[in-house]
Amino acid sequence: MEEINVKGLVLKASDLGENDKILTIMTEDKGKISASVKGGKSLKSKFMSVSEPFTYASFGLRRSTKYFYLFDSELIDDFYPIREDLIKVSLASYICDIANELSLEGVEDNALLKLTLNALYALAYKDHEPEKVKAAYEFKSAVVSGYMPEISFCSVCHREPEDDSFIDAASGTLICSDCMTLPSEKTGITSSSVILPLSKATLSALRFLEEAPIQRFLSFTLKDDMKLLSNFCEKYLSCHLEKDFYTLGFYKSLFN
Numbered sequence: 323m324e325e326i327n328v329k330g331l332v333l334k335a336s337d338l339g340e341n342d343k344i345l346t347i348m349t350e351d352k353g354k355i356s357a358s359v360k361g362g363k364s365l366k367s368k369f370m371s372v373s374e375p376f377t378y379a380s381f382g383l384r385r386s387t388k389y390f391y392l393f394d395s396e397l398i399d400d401f402y403p404i405r406e407d408l409i410k411v412s413l414a415s416y417i418c419d420i421a422n423e424l425s426l427e428g429v430e431d432n433a434l435l436k437l438t439l440n441a442l443y444a445l446a447y448k449d450h451e452p453e454k455v456k457a458a459y460e461f462k463s464a465v466v467s468g469y470m471p472e473i474s475f476c477s478v479c480h481r482e483p484e485d486d487s488f489i490d491a492a493s494g495t496l497i498c499s500d501c502m503t504l505p506s507e508k509t510g511i512t513s514s515s516v517i518l519p520l521s522k523a524t525l526s527a528l529r530f531l532e533e534a535p536i537q538r539f540l541s542f543t544l545k546d547d548m549k550l551l552s553n554f555c556e557k558y559l560s561c562h563l564e565k566d567f568y569t570l571g572f573y574k575s576l577f578n
């Protein structure tokens with residue numbers, strides 16, 4: 323029987339039958355894996371500490387016909403401070419939903435894993451505001467998954483915008499404020515475009531995020547325009563994934 327030992331992050335834990343759990347684990351080198359935990363619903367399960375979402379651990383897995391089975395585990399980090407804060411828990415759940423949506427079963431995606439671990443680490447142990455982690459993760463996860471916007475110049479006049487500009491979240495193209503006054507046959511704006519305003523500072527933050535190494539993806543400051551950034555990053559990702567996340571709705575409801 324095939325046995326593997328992998329480090330991985332639990333993205334989702336669901337009930338399986340009366341007693342068992344099934345974990346969706348984003349692993350190093352082996353991509354996303356589903357693993358069942360025999361007796362995982364029991365409070366006495368020895369795997370309880372690694373059978374929760376956003377837990378990073380080392381997993382010993384045996385393959386049977388249908389699933390991998392968990393037979394051994396060692397906790398690496400459960401990002402405990404996240405679990406003590408409702409806003410952080412709901413944001414971490416949304417982040418894991420995004421990672422689950424962007425990753426494919428059995429396809430290695432170590433960049434996305436590294437980004438997700440960095441985001442959870444920042445939420446748990448660093449002093450970043452949740453809205454910044456949310457926006458930066460939404461945008462950077464899209465970028466590492468191959469959804470690259472074209473934000474180096476205005477898509478119409480091909481010049482650097484001199485002041486505030488606009489961005490189409492559906493196509494990821496930039497339009498300067500002068501070109502926005504042109505008719506739609508010139509700008510290429512259609513009924514499926516999602517045009518959002520962008521300040522100079524927000525554009526700089528997006529350019530930083532596009533280029534920054536994963537371990538430094540939160541090393542930017544944005545004083546007043548976090549809402550603009552967050553709004554764009556959320557729309558940009560949802561335009562590409564074509565999906566509404568329940569966990570995003572819940573996170574946002576905490577601020578109303």
Ligand SMILES: [Zn+2]
Nearest residue numbers: 476479498501
């Ligand atoms: Zn222009």
